[in-house]
Amino acid sequence: MKAVIIYKGRYGATKQYAEWLQEDLRIPAVCSDDVTTQLSGSDIVILGSSVYIGKLELAKWLKRNLDTLRGKKLLFFVVCGTHANETEKLESYLATGIPKEMRSDVDAFYLPGRLDIGKLTWLDRFMLKMGAQLAKDPQVKKEMLTDYNDVKRQNLAALIQKYNSYMSVPQL
Numbered sequence: 001m002k003a004v005i006i007y008k009g010r011y012g013a014t015k016q017y018a019e020w021l022q023e024d025l026r027i028p029a030v031c032s033d034d035v036t037t038q039l040s041g042s043d044i045v046i047l048g049s050s051v052y053i054g055k056l057e058l059a060k061w062l063k064r065n066l067d068t069l070r071g072k073k074l075l076f077f078v079v080c081g082t083h084a085n086e087t088e089k090l091e092s093y094l095a096t097g098i099p100k101e102m103r104s105d106v107d108a109f110y111l112p113g114r115l116d117i118g119k120l121t122w123l124d125r126f127m128l129k130m131g132a133q134l135a136k137d138p139q140v141k142k143e144m145l146t147d148y149n150d151v152k153r154q155n156l157a158a159l160i161q162k163y164n165s166y167m168s169v170p171q172l
């Protein structure tokens, strides 16, 4: 079975996960902006996207490529700042960002991300501050404006296990 990783992020967290997967699974990783023919002939597609203001970075690309992705096994990793225990919020990112027709075909994995406020563009920093102002809980507000880095290779274990389970199924 042939597989490929397609990802989109802004500041490197999603890219880092994609590169680790590329090394571990020995399959190509391509930024969605650079995809040409890599999807054709792939049976498994690992999709990776970060989240900005509730939206998947990959959302537009997914819509455009819906037909090409149909019938393929899809593993989706979402990279964001939302805590793992906020399941409803995490699931809402996929519920709104993935075309309806695709949702039931996707295995989802939520991976913790990274925030380095000093590296953000002026606009992203502004958006982050706006978002923090809207937060009612002072603790949440503080957390939103604090750097973090939870990007770790071991966070990929469940995804890799799922991928291997697909690869070990004999094809008819």
Ligand SMILES: Cc1cc2nc3c(=O)[nH]c(=O)nc-3n(C[C@H](O)[C@H](O)[C@H](O)COP(=O)(O)O)c2cc1C
Binding pocket: 008, 009, 010, 011, 012, 013, 014, 015, 050, 051, 052, 053, 054, 055, 079, 080, 081, 082, 112, 113, 114, 115, 120, 124, 125, 127, 128
């Ligand atoms: C302006 C801004 C908005 C964000 N919005 C969200 C959000 O709505 N939900 C969330 O969980 N994380 C949010 N984040 C956190 C990012 O998803 C997180 O930093 C992620 O690791 C970025 O990955 P990337 O570097 O691959 O783009 C936001 C970060 C910024 C700077």
